Amino acid sequence: MQKYSKQTRFLIAVDCIVFGFDGETLKLLLIKRSFNPEKDKWSLMGGFVQSDESLDQAANRILKQLTGLEGVYLEQMYSFGETNRDPIERTLSVSYFALVDIHKYEKQISTDFHAEWVPLKRIPKLIFDHQEMVEMAKKSIRYKAALHPILFELLPSRFTIPQLQILYESVFNTSIDKRNFSKRVLATGLLIKLADKDKAGSKRGAYYYQLNMQKYYANFQAFINIIPNPDSLQA
Amino acid sequence: MQKYSKQTRFLIAVDCIVFGFDGETLKLLLIKRSFNPEKDKWSLMGGFVQSDESLDQAANRILKQLTGLEGVYLEQMYSFGETNRDPIERTLSVSYFALVDIHKYEKQISTDFHAEWVPLKRIPKLIFDHQEMVEMAKKSIRYKAALHPILFELLPSRFTIPQLQILYESVFNTSIDKRNFSKRVLATGLLIKLADKDKAGSKRGAYYYQLNMQKYYANFQAFINIIPNPDSLQA
């Protein structure tokens, strides 16, 4: 088999920006890097693409290897290709963002792996250009969540409207009138009201809801307006 | 200097989906591939990333080399990484889309280079996964143009509102009421009315407008609503 001779070949990495929500705070999953360079520094989940796997496969494998997470929402974001972004050797990084319900994986992550959930407001210095990736990922999920119902991926399968509102308020760093918020989310038709309540947060208790998966998948592409004044969003 | 030994290295290509508008029809710039494999087949503009250039630099260089185009709107879209997408050797393709005023470059392209503008509705079979890239690019510009004023990049610096409307109608494959359209675009505050008219399209002539570049750059990220019923858009 012939080859494209004379062309340079490069390392290709995948880096994952993993968002999680615990009911109160938006967090990122970070690890202490286990190899040189920058060993023991904070880093995103990353690894090299192998010759027998596609980018999506690589992203899923890396996420699973480093955190045990499997089957989570994962979306390609952007490829970072500055020549000197890795000081050892030029490496292209294809970045992905992931959305995870923290509680579903919390124990698994902290016991089996050296990964940690860090509040988005207190991200430490990261290696290479990972800081830049995080900034872009924050913008990306805001942008996408303003139009599409991706934030449900951060919640457990049963959740309350107040929980959902806290999540939206965290992501958009704003506060929303709860009457208008509940009207908007219910108007999407995506929610199914359940019979029982979550009594953890209040005496009265808040009804649980779950996603109408039919409509969720069917309407995923359609624009959905949950955020007031989306005009002020930054891309 | 140490290296990451044991890791596989890959070819990295950049492929550009170049959109153009001639006042009537949306077109793509295609070339007949000049080397094997698939020599003489239709292809997007592409080339390998060199060791001393970033992805953006590679995209700009390739666009310039193959078409003479320089300083055009160019945006990274998506990275395609299926293992077998290039039959000769595994190659990652980082795709970009570009928006070009056809008239500004038409002669240059057809005389100096073997590139051709092909109406979007009559794209021939393309090599590799370029068809898939084109489909994604069509969705991408629709999506982005529904929210941001990128389509002005396809027009000359002086244009009329009827021209602009035809462009929007082409991109969204729809027809728009001209009273509502002109109200919407003028409401953005992005347009400056000029004193003279374009007499080519009608006896009466249509006033030329140009972009208010201040506002254009300032408001580029803000959501701008020009399309009726954007809910029906597909991501």
Added chain:
DNA sequence: ATTTTAAGTGTTTATTTCACAATTAATAAA
């Protein structure tokens, strides 16, 4: 002077968004 053609413009109605506060369910305390 008349015809032709596309450009330009305004109003009414319907829909959506926004601002705003009282009531209720359930537990805890008296």
Added chain:
DNA sequence: TTTATTAATTGTGAAATAAACACTTAAAAT
């Protein structure tokens, strides 16, 4: 048992925005 506390739940009116809809006008051609 009653009362207090706390968060959940719910509705309405005003304002802004979007949608539907048709005639007049400028300029060239006849």
